[in-house]
Amino acid sequence: MGPLHRIVFRLKCLFVRNRKADELAEEMKAHLEMQVSANVAGGMSPDAARREAFLQLGRVEQAQEACRDEYSFPWLDCLARETRHAFRGLVKRPGFTSIAVATLALGIGASTAVFSVVETTMLRPLPFPNADQLVNVEFELTGKGTANFGCSVSELDDLRALSNVFSDVSMVFPMDGNLTGVSEPQRVEALAVSPNYFHLLGVAPALGRTFGQEEASIPGWAQGCVLSHEAWMNYFGGDPSVIGREFYMDYDTFRVIGVMPAGFRHPGRILSSNVDVWFTGGLRAPPFAPTPERNYRLIPGVVGRLAPGVTPAVAQAKIDDYAARTRADYPKNYVLTDGWTPRIRVLQSVLVADLRGVLWLLLGAVLLVLAICCATVANLMLVRAMTRRQEMAMRCALGASRSAIVRQLVVEGLLVALAGGIGGIVLSWSFSPTLLALAPVSIPLLNKVALNGHVLGFAILVSGATCLVFGLAPALRATKLDLVSDLKSGGRTAGHSTDVQRWRTLLVGGQIALSLVLLVGAGLLCRSFLNVWRTNPGFDPRNVLIGRIWLPPPSGTTAHKVYLEHENRAALMRELVRRFGELPGVQAAAIGNDVPLTEGSHGEQITLGTSAGDSPVEGTAATSLVSPGYFRTLGIPLLRGREFGDSDDGKNPVVIVNLALANRYWPGQDAVGRRLARGMGKDLKWCTIVGVVANAKVEGLDRPESARIYFPEYQESWLGLAFFVRANGAVSEALMNAVRREIHAADSDLPAYGLSTMDQIMSRSLARRRFMAIMIGAFAGASLLLAAMGVYGVMALTVSHRTKEIGVRIALGAGRGQIIGMVLRRGLLIAAAGIGAGAVGALFAAQAIQNLLYQTYPLDPLIWVSIVLLLFAIAVLACWIPARYASSVDPMIALRGE
Amino acid sequence: MSKEKSELLQGTLDMLILKALQLEPMHGFGLSVRLRQLSNGVFQVEMGSLYPALCRLEAKKWVKAKWGVSENNRRARYYELTPAGRKQLEAEATEWALLSSTITAMLRATSPSV
Numbered sequence A: 001m002g003p004l005h006r007i008v009f010r011l012k013c014l015f016v017r018n019r020k021a022d023e024l025a026e027e028m029k030a031h032l033e034m035q036v037s038a039n040v041a042g043g044m045s046p047d048a049a050r051r052e053a054f055l056q057l058g059r060v061e062q063a064q065e066a067c068r069d070e071y072s073f074p075w076l077d078c079l080a081r082e083t084r085h086a087f088r089g090l091v092k093r094p095g096f097t098s099i100a101v102a103t104l105a106l107g108i109g110a111s112t113a114v115f116s117v118v119e120t121t122m123l124r125p126l127p128f129p130n131a132d133q134l135v136n137v138e139f140e141l142t143g144k145g146t147a148n149f150g151c152s153v154s155e156l157d158d159l160r161a162l163s164n165v166f167s168d169v170s171m172v173f174p175m176d177g178n179l180t181g182v183s184e185p186q187r188v189e190a191l192a193v194s195p196n197y198f199h200l201l202g203v204a205p206a207l208g209r210t211f212g213q214e215e216a217s218i219p220g221w222a223q224g225c226v227l228s229h230e231a232w233m234n235y236f237g238g239d240p241s242v243i244g245r246e247f248y249m250d251y252d253t254f255r256v257i258g259v260m261p262a263g264f265r266h267p268g269r270i271l272s273s274n275v276d277v278w279f280t281g282g283l284r285a286p287p288f289a290p291t292p293e294r295n296y297r298l299i300p301g302v303v304g305r306l307a308p309g310v311t312p313a314v315a316q317a318k319i320d321d322y323a324a325r326t327r328a329d330y331p332k333n334y335v336l337t338d339g340w341t342p343r344i345r346v347l348q349s350v351l352v353a354d355l356r357g358v359l360w361l362l363l364g365a366v367l368l369v370l371a372i373c374c375a376t377v378a379n380l381m382l383v384r385a386m387t388r389r390q391e392m393a394m395r396c397a398l399g400a401s402r403s404a405i406v407r408q409l410v411v412e413g414l415l416v417a418l419a420g421g422i423g424g425i426v427l428s429w430s431f432s433p434t435l436l437a438l439a440p441v442s443i444p445l446l447n448k449v450a451l452n453g454h455v456l457g458f459a460i461l462v463s464g465a466t467c468l469v470f471g472l473a474p475a476l477r478a479t480k481l482d483l484v485s486d487l488k489s490g491g492r493t494a495g496h497s498t499d500v501q502r503w504r505t506l507l508v509g510g511q512i513a514l515s516l517v518l519l520v521g522a523g524l525l526c527r528s529f530l531n532v533w534r535t536n537p538g539f540d541p542r543n544v545l546i547g548r549i550w551l552p553p554p555s556g557t558t559a560h561k562v563y564l565e566h567e568n569r570a571a572l573m574r575e576l577v578r579r580f581g582e583l584p585g586v587q588a589a590a591i592g593n594d595v596p597l598t599e600g601s602h603g604e605q606i607t608l609g610t611s612a613g614d615s616p617v618e619g620t621a622a623t624s625l626v627s628p629g630y631f632r633t634l635g636i637p638l639l640r641g642r643e644f645g646d647s648d649d650g651k652n653p654v655v656i657v658n659l660a661l662a663n664r665y666w667p668g669q670d671a672v673g674r675r676l677a678r679g680m681g682k683d684l685k686w687c688t689i690v691g692v693v694a695n696a697k698v699e700g701l702d703r704p705e706s707a708r709i710y711f712p713e714y715q716e717s718w719l720g721l722a723f724f725v726r727a728n729g730a731v732s733e734a735l736m737n738a739v740r741r742e743i744h745a746a747d748s749d750l751p752a753y754g755l756s757t758m759d760q761i762m763s764r765s766l767a768r769r770r771f772m773a774i775m776i777g778a779f780a781g782a783s784l785l786l787a788a789m790g791v792y793g794v795m796a797l798t799v800s801h802r803t804k805e806i807g808v809r810i811a812l813g814a815g816r817g818q819i820i821g822m823v824l825r826r827g828l829l830i831a832a833a834g835i836g837a838g839a840v841g842a843l844f845a846a847q848a849i850q851n852l853l854y855q856t857y858p859l860d861p862l863i864w865v866s867i868v869l870l871l872f873a874i875a876v877l878a879c880w881i882p883a884r885y886a887s888s889v890d891p892m893i894a895l896r897g898e
Numbered sequence B: 001m002s003k004e005k006s007e008l009l010q011g012t013l014d015m016l017i018l019k020a021l022q023l024e025p026m027h028g029f030g031l032s033v034r035l036r037q038l039s040n041g042v043f044q045v046e047m048g049s050l051y052p053a054l055c056r057l058e059a060k061k062w063v064k065a066k067w068g069v070s071e072n073n074r075r076a077r078y079y080e081l082t083p084a085g086r087k088q089l090e091a092e093a094t095e096w097a098l099l100s101s102t103i104t105a106m107l108r109a110t111s112p113s114v
Helices: A003-015 A017-041 A046-057 A060-071 A074-092 A094-123 A153-161 A197-201 A229-236 A312-329 A347-352 A356-387 A389-397 A402-438 A453-480 A483-489 A497-534 A566-582 A630-634 A659-665 A733-746 A758-765 A767-801 A803-811 A816-848 A861-887 A891-897 B003-020 B028-038 B047-059 B083-108
Strands: A134-141 A166-180 A186-193 A221-227 A246-249 A252-259 A277-281 A301-306 A340-346 A544-550 A586-592 A604-608 A617-626 A638-641 A654-658 A675-678 A687-693 A708-712 A720-727 A752-757 B063-069 B075-081
Touching: A017 A046, A017 A060, A017 B028, A017 B047, A017 B075, A060 B047, A074 A094, A074 A402, A094 A347, A094 A356, A094 A402, A094 A453, A094 A767, A134 A347, A153 A166, A153 A301, A153 A312, A166 A197, A166 A544, A186 A229, A197 A277, A197 A301, A221 A229, A229 A252, A301 A340, A312 A340, A340 A347, A356 A389, A356 A402, A356 A453, A356 A497, A356 A767, A389 A402, A402 A453, A497 A767, A497 A816, A497 A861, A544 A733, A544 A758, A566 A586, A566 A720, A566 A733, A586 A617, A586 A630, A617 A659, A630 A720, A654 A659, A659 A687, A659 A708, A720 A733, A733 A752, A752 A758, A758 A767, A767 A803, A767 A816, A767 A861, A803 A816, A803 A891, A816 A861, B003 B028, B003 B047, B003 B083, B028 B047, B028 B075, B047 B063, B075 B083
Parallel strands: A186 A277, A221 A252, A617 A708, A654 A687
Antiparallel strands: A134 A301, A134 A340, A166 A186, A166 A246, A166 A301, A221 A277, A246 A252, A544 A720, A544 A752, A586 A720, A604 A617, A604 A675, A638 A687, A654 A708, A675 A687, B063 B075
């Protein structure tokens, strides 16, 4: 019969509580009546008998009360009563309640959503076992400042042999492929990996198997390949018997041996979408040399898993030793001054490197918003506590214990915080997908974004604590103070209200300060965005359709060798340009090798000759391959010389350079007629410069224009093509379909992909800046609104407190202007203090985001001055209504009212 | 029904109720009458003590209650000892006997013999 038993009994009674109470009442009444009868039987008069029974037995109600303590939880009753009371009180003041709850929901929701996204993309380990051991290996020439150099098969084998560093390494070689042998030709993204790749990551297939001994023993590419879940669904219709099916990729035969689970993504950089097909091989047959050569660095990337217990720092130290050894052992292959070194970086940090700035920025902003929201709610709670002083004093006077009042306020604060928390959860639920959709994510999203419980808890805790502290503190002081003065004054002019006002002033000042920080940040980011947006790209992005084609590379084993030859590629390009040009509504069409604004190109080493036959100069420049008509189609002005023509097919090698290159190497002279060549040293293929074009920001609108060389695509070409079609008007769906049809007519095995307009591409390249500007702008707007509300609230209450004083002033002859001035002065004083404090914080913030800015000075006077003026204007506006009210106080009424 | 009386009752009321119910089921009024009789009119139990005690005993499953009709045709709730209650009464009676005899002995003891 332990305490548990009694709790169970009480819980049972909880559900039948009313019946239990009725039963008891009936029972006791019966008891009383029996006593009365007994008394009457004892010879008393009925009245006396009843009176005597009461004396003997006590009151029914009191007995009932005593029983209730036995069969129920007294504190639960109490809590339920307090909750009902608090709830009613909150509903009765919908203004206060809705503003407080909405503000809290905003703070909690925004901070939770943003932090959840940050956590998912930055902090949470990759969805692989022991993901902290996964590293990227990059090859650097530290002496030359070149990164991402790639590696050779011998070097990969070396790394694998470093068993005290790596437990496993795998190459990562992204490729384009054309998938045929399925319903329609598809461009897919393929990843060539070492046979141990899936084992290294620690992932099992959903169907079939991954690579094994069978694939590892083949010198060239193995036939067996693994599909992604999406490729399986999209190209094979999710066929469960897909294992063993054969298909063609770039005319090579492949056989499906496994399908990866949904959600599995290659954890690293990819070409454009996600990897569809993984394949592998022994790296001892073309394109690799039969016996590995150190200098033949075809492999673009390597992932590895560190051996158990090896930290990245230790691993790097051991790799540095290895690099020094290798440089000494093969002096022919490694130029000493190049400083060849493999560098490892933890995979997780590589993946989020791009996004890190944006996410930290968001996190900082959202914490400011949370602080502002808490200040707002604190302010509201203070006002509420103050306006209820009379009520509290009354309840104290009627005998309510201090604990009862505290309990009620606690319950009230918790209710507000709870409602805000629920609102926050709903908000962040609906907000985080939007946030992710808006976010310019350039990496495969490896984890699903889930709301972060810790952050949610933290945000709710902070806001709950705010509600409690600022709701309770004034009330606690109130219940201690003398009731008489509070009751008399009606809670309006009591002594400590000035104290509360001081707190509120401080809170409002803080809000203004934080808003200033956010506003300055938003201003700087918006300005940067506008600067980038307004940048002259150097080309005309309107009415241009862009798409890509991947020409299947020839395979040694099939008869399809068409696009192995440059002549055949050139013939296809001429055919495509002709077909596109003949479409109705098309002004111009051209072919190139990459799409502007989508990928940065690396500088290539070049040698520049001079017409006078002096010794050649070495330099670097970016390169592009373009067909005749390219400059016309993209609207890049030709400054000197001529465009490429149909006859620039390699017999007389020619190039066109941009102004940046011409100015760098031949400042003040005419570059046309001079020579340059790719690479350096001997055996150079010299090309004559036939034209100079204006600079175009093809690498990114916020990047400086680098020196660039355009080679004619009929002279040399590559397997990846991009096509450009300039229409007379906006690019229509019909034009897109017509272009697809023409490509199909030229070669029915070629899929076109990535069709889009230049405007869209441009807008996409601005996505990150736009996202930052919009997000911080929205936060700043919300904080401005909250700050304005805060100023208004404080001033309105100040005025209503001082009605009597103002009445006296007016009665003594103060003019309306003087009264308005008095109120405004006070409001502006608060604003000035807040702005002063905020300016210091904003200075730090501006410094912190400096590298996210584009052509914007962190102390941009226009932004700073206009934001300070804006805040003052808002403060004046917020003070204006209370000031007007103050000036219209009727002295007679004000004085009599007291 | 002075204060002392009810305080005296406080600790032992539960046991005395069990004792009163030992012979037959009884309703609340009957119980109070029986308790007064058993104590030769010393204990006068108020409803405010009796019913909470009954609730307690019911919660512990030492007594159970059901509605019945009293001798003068009134609806009344009859309380009855459960087997567990009977056992509890025996245990408490034994303990009480030991305790009270010890205390009595201690009070009677003359100082030299201590």
